[in-house]
Structure formats: structure tokens, C-alpha cells
Amino acid sequence: MKKLIVFLSSFLLVGLFVFGHQAQQPVQAAEKTYEIGTDVTYPPFEFANEKNQYVGIDIDIMKAIAKSEGFKMNIKPLGFNAAVQAVQSEQIDGMIAGMTITPERQAKFDFADPYYKTGVVMAVQKDSKIKGLEGLRGKRVAIKTGTSAGAYATARAKEYGFTTVTFDDSDNMYNDVVNGNSAACFEDEPVMQYGIKTGLKLKIVTKPAEGGEYGFAVKKGSNPELIAKFNKGLAKLKTNGQYDKIKAKYLSTESTKKATVDHSFFGLLKENKDALLSGLGQTLLLTVIAIFFATIFGVFFGLLGVLPNRFARGISNTVIYIFRGLPLLVLALFIYTGIPSLTGQKIPAIVAGVITLMFNEGAYTAAFVKGGIGAVSSGQMEAARSLGLPYSKAMRRVVLPQGIRIMVPSFINQFIITLKDTSILSIIGILELTQTGKIIIARNLEGFKIWAMIALIYLIVITVLTWLSKYIERRMAN
Amino acid sequence: MNRIEVSHLIKNYGSNEVLKDLDLTVGNNEVVVMIGPSGSGKSTFLRCLNRLEEPTSGEIIVDGYNLSDSKSDLNQIREKIGMVFQHFNLFKNLTVAENIMLAPVELGKMTAEKAQTTAKKLLETVGLADKYDANPQSLSGGQKQRVAIARALAMQPDILLFDEPTSALDPEMVGDVLAVMKRLAKDGMTMVVVTHEMGFAKEVADRVIFMADGHIVEQGTPQEIFETPQNERTKDFLNKVLNA
Ligand SMILES: Nc1ncnc2c1ncn2[C@@H]1O[C@H](COP(=O)(O)OP(=O)(O)O)[C@@H](O)[C@H]1O
Ligand SMILES: [Mg+2]
Numbered sequence: 029m030k031k032l033i034v035f036l037s038s039f040l041l042v043g044l045f046v047f048g049h050q051a052q053q054p055v056q057a058a059e060k061t062y063e064i065g066t067d068v069t070y071p072p073f074e075f076a077n078e079k080n081q082y083v084g085i086d087i088d089i090m091k092a093i094a095k096s097e098g099f100k101m102n103i104k105p106l107g108f109n110a111a112v113q114a115v116q117s118e119q120i121d122g123m124i125a126g127m128t129i130t131p132e133r134q135a136k137f138d139f140a141d142p143y144y145k146t147g148v149v150m151a152v153q154k155d156s157k158i159k160g161l162e163g164l165r166g167k168r169v170a171i172k173t174g175t176s177a178g179a180y181a182t183a184r185a186k187e188y189g190f191t192t193v194t195f196d197d198s199d200n201m202y203n204d205v206v207n208g209n210s211a212a213c214f215e216d217e218p219v220m221q222y223g224i225k226t227g228l229k230l231k232i233v234t235k236p237a238e239g240g241e242y243g244f245a246v247k248k249g250s251n252p253e254l255i256a257k258f259n260k261g262l263a264k265l266k267t268n269g270q271y272d273k274i275k276a277k278y279l280s281t282e283s284t285k286k287a288t289v290d291h292s293f294f295g296l297l298k299e300n301k302d303a304l305l306s307g308l309g310q311t312l313l314l315t316v317i318a319i320f321f322a323t324i325f326g327v328f329f330g331l332l333g334v335l336p337n338r339f340a341r342g343i344s345n346t347v348i349y350i351f352r353g354l355p356l357l358v359l360a361l362f363i364y365t366g367i368p369s370l371t372g373q374k375i376p377a378i379v380a381g382v383i384t385l386m387f388n389e390g391a392y393t394a395a396f397v398k399g400g401i402g403a404v405s406s407g408q409m410e411a412a413r414s415l416g417l418p419y420s421k422a423m424r425r426v427v428l429p430q431g432i433r434i435m436v437p438s439f440i441n442q443f444i445i446t447l448k449d450t451s452i453l454s455i456i457g458i459l460e461l462t463q464t465g466k467i468i469i470a471r472n473l474e475g476f477k478i479w480a481m482i483a484l485i486y487l488i489v490i491t492v493l494t495w496l497s498k499y500i501e502r503r504m505a506n
Numbered sequence: 507m508n509r510i511e512v513s514h515l516i517k518n519y520g521s522n523e524v525l526k527d528l529d530l531t532v533g534n535n536e537v538v539v540m541i542g543p544s545g546s547g548k549s550t551f552l553r554c555l556n557r558l559e560e561p562t563s564g565e566i567i568v569d570g571y572n573l574s575d576s577k578s579d580l581n582q583i584r585e586k587i588g589m590v591f592q593h594f595n596l597f598k599n600l601t602v603a604e605n606i607m608l609a610p611v612e613l614g615k616m617t618a619e620k621a622q623t624t625a626k627k628l629l630e631t632v633g634l635a636d637k638y639d640a641n642p643q644s645l646s647g648g649q650k651q652r653v654a655i656a657r658a659l660a661m662q663p664d665i666l667l668f669d670e671p672t673s674a675l676d677p678e679m680v681g682d683v684l685a686v687m688k689r690l691a692k693d694g695m696t697m698v699v700v701t702h703e704m705g706f707a708k709e710v711a712d713r714v715i716f717m718a719d720g721h722i723v724e725q726g727t728p729q730e731i732f733e734t735p736q737n738e739r740t741k742d743f744l745n746k747v748l749n750a
Binding site: 410414416430 | 556558581582583584585587588589591593595596597598599600608609612613654657658661
């Protein structure tokens with residue numbers, strides 16, 4: 029038994045080390061490669077195009093500046109809030125995400141020179157009679173979390189007598205208005221313009237207010253040379269006309285009216301086939317890696333929980349209690365953003381994701397491993413010991429084989445649960461199936477059809493897994 | 507030489523005193539039958555003899571090894587003292603033959619081939635030669651118990667402990683199991699048997715021990731105990747059992 033535990037724990041440690049190490053290499057090896065965070069859903073500033081490449085005003089400006097100033101960078105579409113936290117915890121070097129410069133933000137960020145002037149506008153349904161804030165009394169208004177437009181609306185809610193509802197994505201916010209659940213939404217002008225040009229059935233009814241300015245940001249005091257490079261590059265783009273070209277590319281009517289897109293279910297499926305497949309691939313990969321580590325973790329702590337040693341059982345119970353008790357979402361955010369701010373050590377999202385799943389699914393695995401072994405009658409162990417077999421041999425040859433048989437259905441069930449739980453990791457920006465869906469929807473605003481597609485893909489995969497598990501269970505029973 | 511020497515054995519479960527200062531010796535080739543009311547501590551006593559239970563205090567010496575001595579290898583001592591349980595406890599994940607072969611092979615007592623011939627031979631002696639490849643779940647209670655005896659015998663023990671080996675059996679199965687035990691006794695196996703089968707005790711036992719309330723109340727030859735019991739509690743118990 030001791031040997032088994034030593035083996036398992038060293039395996040776990042080596043696994044974590046190798047995995048963590050590998051994933052960290054790009055961060056260390058490339059000192060000149062800046063990691064730049066951005067939003068996933070903020071066209072025309074950032075969005076994935078049909079080929080699943082990131083484009084948009086922010087992206088193009090950033091790339092042009094990197095090119096002219098001669099530095100390397102990686103754009104990371106983490107989502108606005110996640111990017112803010114990633115910059116603050118120094119997971120990434122900076123962010124460009126249609127971020128309005130405010131005094132509040134200036135307390136925590138250093139901003140480069142503003143690269144875009146904008147203002148907040150209000151949009152309503154195409155046939156709505158509401159003409160301004162006055163028409164909102166008693167109505168509900170959709171806003172997006174953490175945006176200046178949202179703050180603008182919230183500050184006026186009392187005066188104009190409306191309530192607000194918050195969304196994480198622009199698409200969900202728009203659709204709340206399109207569906208008539210909310211009377212209006214607030215968004216920065218270019219964003220709203222782009223959405224309407226893409227086919228959103230909304231209209232803008234106010235003049236840009238609270239003229240704000242977008243800025244590239246780094247953590248306060250952390251990266252003056254990057255700010256300097258950005259400013260220098262931006263000035264060049266403005267003088268050589270490249271800046272205007274980029275803006276026109278995304279906002280001029282001609283360029284956005286491309287060849288008519290097929291908006292049918294199958295048209296969308298065909299167009300996004302590659303992105304969806306690659307998202308599914310990430311989901312499956314994440315599931316398999318996570319299950320691998322969760323199984324090691326779970327078997328280790330499950331076995332610890334049946335040892336004839338009160339201390340070992342105490343550890344097992346505590347670990348199971350903590351990690352089963354924490355909501356997966358909280359655990360993911362804590363590991364991804366909380367731990368780095370404590371330790372100063374960056375964690376790549378995929379590693380944070382795997383660790384999250386390892387803890388959470390591993391705790392459930394530990395519980396059923398413990399339960400499975402506990403369900404083997406104590407007479408089996410006694411009979412084995414009475415023959416002179418040592419504890420470890422009795423465990424391995426008699427108790428475990430019977431326990432495992434009891435656990436098989438739980439293992440398979442846990443595999444399916446893990447697959448579904450990977451979707452929660454979209455919160456830390458891992459490009460798995462759910463995140464892929466969010467990104468596609470940010471571009472084409474076809475929430476209903478794309479979510480239907482994604483739901484269907486999950487269902488198909490889970491159906492196949494369920495068949496497979498029934499087959500394995502039947503084989504085990506014979 | 508004595509096979510088992512127990513002195514001042516005390517076992518408590520919390521504040522519940524289950525064995526109260528027991529002394530007992532079992533000689534080589536001796537068959538000792540323990541009787542007594544339920545809850546009197548018979549099982550606990552047997553389980554102390556192979557250390558499935560840890561005594562609270564007292565000394566137990568098996569084949570010359572002191573069980574409570576930290577220097578003695580418990581697993582090695584257990585190889586020499588087999589146990590047969592009321593509920594058989596056959597390994598459910600193994601076939602009948604594998605049940606018998608597991609310990610000798612795992613502990614390096616026999617090669618796999620030797621273990622197979624041993625298993626065949628043992629199954630023959632308990633009258634179950636045709637069950638070699640059977641699954642334990644497919645056997646009747648009496649068959650299971652005979653396999654369990656064969657399993658214990660495969661380790662070639664010096665001593666066998668039986669804890670109510672026939673109590674969980676249908677009446678028509680009891681005879682087969684007792685027959686196997688009688689033959690073992692005749693062949694000179696040292697045995698400590700807890701049972702309610704008074705016929706077996708009368709026929710096979712060298713000594714009968716009556717236990718009550720954690721004490722050895724009375725012991726003697728079967729004749730002494732069954733025909734001229736001295737203690738009131740013994741008389742009372744035998745009355746109840748024999749006239750039931
Ligand atoms: N594991 C245990 N924990 C607590 N009490 C026990 C345990 N095993 C046995 N006992 C108690 O010890 C006493 C003797 O039990 P046992 O040895 O099984 O008696 P017998 O075999 O003579 O019927 C009973 O009162 C029983 O309740
Ligand atoms: Mg008993």
C-alpha cells in the first residue's frame with residue numbers, strides 16, 4: 029500500500045511539474061513576446077472572423093504597432109473582465125479591449141495615448157417608439173458588465189426610472205432587446221454601429237454621450253517601455269494614414285457589406301465547421317487530460333480514505349469536502365486569477381483549467397473510490413489477512429478488484445460530467461467548444477442557431493460516450 | 507509442545523469488557539471446542555488468536571511466537587494459523603481454484619503449477635473436484651464452506667480456527683462440512699472450534715470449553731462437560747441447547 033501511495037503521489041507531482049513546466053516555457057523563453065489580453069466579443073474592435081482568426085480595430089492597431097516598433101506579441105482573447113484581472117495579476121503584460129480611460133481605472137492601470145474617441149449610445153428595437161432616456165420609465169434596460177456604457181446607464185437608472193439587467197456578452201445584451209425582454213441597451217457607438225450593420229434589428233436613438241476615449245493599458249507602474257512603444261507606434265500610424273485605413277475597414281458601409289452570407293442553420297454550420305471542430309477538439313483534449321489527472325488525484329485520495337490510519341482518512345475527507353464544496357466556476361477563477369496574484373507565478377489558462385478539473389472531478393472520484401472500496405465487505409479483507417497476506421497484497425488482489433467493479437459506472441459517469449464541466453472553463457478564456465460558440469456569436473450575432481449547434485454537438489458526443497460506457501459495463505459484467 | 511498459550515487476555519471495546527482475563531493452552535494435535543451463549547466473547551477470542559483483533563492486554567503465544575512482540579512477523583504467524591469464518595468470505599473476484607491458490611502463490615510458498623495440483627487435491631478431499639473452475643457465487647453454502655476450508659489448508663497451517671462454520675448453513679449441508687472437519691481432526695490437525703453442534707463436540711473434541719460473559723466458566727473432556735457439568739451456568743446452557 030505504501031508503495032502504491034508513493035508511486036501515485038510521485039506520479040501526480042511529476043505529471044503536474046511536466047505539464048506546468050511545458051506550458052510555461054513559451055512565457056519564459058520569449059522575453060520580448062508580450063502577452064496582450066483582449067475581449068472575445070467586442071466587434072468591431074475584436075472578434076474572430078470566419079477563419080477563426082482574431083481581427084478588429086484593436087487587433088489591427090496592435091499588430092501594426094508591433095510591426096513598426098519591432099516587438100513580438102500574442103493576442104489573448106480572454107474576455108474583458110478576465111483580461112482586467114489577468115493584467116492586474118501580471119498573467120499578461122497589457123490589454124487592448126475597447127477600454128475607456130477613466131480615473132477609476134487609472135488608479136490601477138497605466139494607459140497609453142488614447143487611440144479611439146467614442147461615446148455611449150442607446151439602441152432600441154427597430155420599430156420601437158422610444159426616442160431617448162425619457163421613454164425608459166418603468167422599463168428594463170440591458171447592459172454589459174464592466175463597460176463604461178453600462179456605468180452610464182446605471183448612473184441614470186434612478187433619474188429616468190428604469191431597472192438594469194447585466195450580461196457578460198454583447199450578443200446576449202442585444203438579444204435581450206431584440207426579443208423584447210429589455211426596452212433598450214447601451215453600448216459604445218462603433219460597437220453598436222457594427223452590430224446593426226451585421227444585421228442586428230436595432231436602431232440607435234441617441235447622440236453619442238459622455239465622449240470617452242479608448243486606451244491601451246498595462247498594470248500601473250509595471251511596463252513603461254511597452255506604453256512608450258505603443259505611443260510611438262500609434263503616432264506613426266496616424267501620420268502615415270494606416271490608422272484611418274484600419275478604421276474604415278471595419279466601419280465604412282461598403283466594406284462591411286460583403287457577399288451575402290448564408291444565415292441558414294446549415295449555412296452557418298458549414299461556415300463555422302472548422303472553428304466548431306477545433307473547439308470540440310479542445311473540449312475532448314481538455315476532458316481526457318483532466319480525467320487522467322482527476323483519476324490519479326481521486327484514486328490517491330480515495331485510497332487514503334480507506335487506510336487503517338486516522339490521519340490519512342482525515343486528509344482524504346478534508347480534500348473531498350473542500351473541492352466538492354467549491355463551485356467549479358469559483359475554483360476556476362480562484363486558480364487562474366487568485367493564485368497568481370498570491371504567488372506572482374503565471375499560470376496558462378489551460379493549466380489552470382486542468383488543475384481546476386483535477387481538483388473538482390478528482391474530489392468526486394475520490395468519494396466514489398472510497399465508497400466503492402468501502403462497499404466491499406470487511407470479511408474479504410479479514411479472510412485475506414488470515415491467510416497471511418500483507419495489507420497491500422490483500423488490497424490489490426482481493427479488495428481493489430471488487431471495488432473497481434463497483435466503481436466502473438461512476439467512472440464513466442464522471443467522464444461525462446467532466447466533458448460537460450469543461451464548458452465552464454470558457455470563463456478563463458480556454459478556446460473549447462463553448463468559448464468557440466461565444467466567439468462565433470460575437471461575430472455573426474446568431475445566438476439561437478449557434479447555441480443550438482453547440483448543444484447538439486455536446487449531445488452527440490455524450491450519446492456516443494454513453495453507448496460506449498454501456499458496452500464496457502456489459503463486457504465487465506460478463 | 508503447546509501450539510497456543512494464552513495468559514491474562516483482556517479485550518475491551520471502549521468501556522465494554524468482552525474478554526475478562528482469559529488463560530488457555532492448546533496442545534499439539536488437540537481439538538478444542540468452545541461453546542457458550544451468544545455474545546459471550548467466543549468470536550472475539552478466536553480473532554485475538556490470529557490478531558484480527560488487537561487484545562487490550564495479555565499475552566498470546568502461537569507456535570512459540572509472541573503475537574504482541576513487535577519483533578514477530580504477524581503475516582508469517584498467520585500463515586501457520588488458518589481461519590474458517592461463519593460467512594465463508596470466499597474471494598468473490600476469483601474462481602474456486604484461484605481462491606485456494608492465491609495465498610500460497612502470492613507468498614511464494616508454491617509455484618503456480620504446484621498450487622494447481624494442490625488445489626485439485628484439496629478440492630478432491632473436500633468432495634468438490636468438479637468445482638475447480640466454478641465461480642464462488644454459484645456454490646451452495648455447504649460447498650462454499652468446504653472451499654473455504656480447502657483455502658485455509660492450502661497454506662499448510664499448524665492450527666485451524668473455526669468460528670461457527672455451520673451456523674449459516676441449511677441443515678442438510680451441515681453434515682458434509684462436519685465430515686470434512688472430523689477427518690481433519692483424525693489426521694491430527696490442531697483445531698479450535700466455536701460451534702453449537704454438540705454432536706460434533708462429543709465425538710471429536712479432546713476438550714470442551716464453556717464460555718460465558720467473557721470468562722471461561724468450565725472446561726473438561728466432552729464427557730465431563732456434557733454428562734457431569736459442575737457449574738450452574740453450564741448446566742443451564744446445556745439444558746437450553748440440548749432440549750431445544
Ligand atoms: N467490533 C466490535 N466493536 C464493539 N463491540 C464488539 C465488537 N465485536 C464484538 N463486540 C461485542 O463483544 C461482545 C462479544 O462478541 P462476540 O465475541 O462476537 O461474541 P460471540 O461470538 O460469543 O457471540 C458482544 O457484546 C459484542 O457486542
Ligand atoms: Mg460469534
